[in-house]
Amino acid sequence: MVVESAIRLRAATEADADAIVALLRSVAAEGMLGIDAASLNPKEEAVRLAALELEHACALVTVHQSCVVGFAVGVRGLEPTTVHTATASLAVDPRWRRRGIGQLLLQGVRAWAMAAGLRRIGAGVARSNAAALALFHRAGYAVEGVQRDQLRIGDTFCDEVLFGLILLPAAEPK
Numbered sequence: 684m685v686v687e688s689a690i691r692l693r694a695a696t697e698a699d700a701d702a703i704v705a706l707l708r709s710v711a712a713e714g715m716l717g718i719d720a721a722s723l724n725p726k727e728e729a730v731r732l733a734a735l736e737l738e739h740a741c742a743l744v745t746v747h748q749s750c751v752v753g754f755a756v757g758v759r760g761l762e763p764t765t766v767h768t769a770t771a772s773l774a775v776d777p778r779w780r781r782r783g784i785g786q787l788l789l790q791g792v793r794a795w796a797m798a799a800g801l802r803r804i805g806a807g808v809a810r811s812n813a814a815a816l817a818l819f820h821r822a823g824y825a826v827e828g829v830q831r832d833q834l835r836i837g838d839t840f841c842d843e844v845l846f847g848l849i850l851l852p853a854a855e856p857k
């Protein structure tokens with residue numbers, strides 16, 4: 684899939700907070716992410732983005748003509764036993780789907796994780812979320828397990844499918 688050249692991937696800044704929250708609200712309204720729209724707050728998002736340190740997390744946006752059309756985060760494990768790992772999540776504006784933006788965002792998270800020297804990226808996806816299941820498969824993630832009824836989306840319990848991608852170090856130049 685070739686992403687439209689007008690779509691740009693870049694690090695999110697605090698100035699993107701309003702647009703990111705608007706995007707997450709529209710995705711939350713689909714009921715697939717389990718985000719409580721009422722808990723989304725642009726000011727808190729701006730503070731989080733301003734404080735973000737690349738050593739610990741990445742936040743990325745895809746933009747089209749300065750409009751945010753996708754958002755992804757990678758969050759590194761905090762404990763000594765998990766500090767080599769990150770967890771990825773992402774959302775694409777419903778009007779901009781199936782144009783390769785999800786793949787582009789996952790490539791961005793992967794590039795950040797490689798640059799940070801991490802070993803693996805994990806992600807959890809509701810079993811009912813066909814688009815995200817297909818995206819992670821397509822991006823080379825393996826299914827590592829299923830947590831039954833792990834997610835509660837609205838009034839419904841839903842299994843969570845756990846994905847993982849092992850990152851291999853780049854080959855040494857000859």
Ligand SMILES: CC(C)(COP(=O)(O)OP(=O)(O)OC[C@H]1O[C@@H](n2cnc3c(N)ncnc32)[C@H](O)[C@@H]1OP(=O)(O)O)[C@@H](O)C(=O)NCCC(=O)NCCS
Nearest residue numbers: 772773774775780781782783784785786814815817818821
């Ligand atoms: C999942 C999501 C991020 C995909 O974003 P996207 O920009 O539409 O994905 P892409 O266009 O990069 O799709 C890449 C590939 O994933 C698969 N895919 C994506 N959406 C799909 C769908 N609805 N049905 C089947 N396959 C799909 C396809 O293989 C696709 O390649 P193709 O279009 O060449 O067939 C988007 O649907 C979304 O934001 N969903 C709500 C939030 C969410 O579920 N986030 C993931 C949980 S962390």
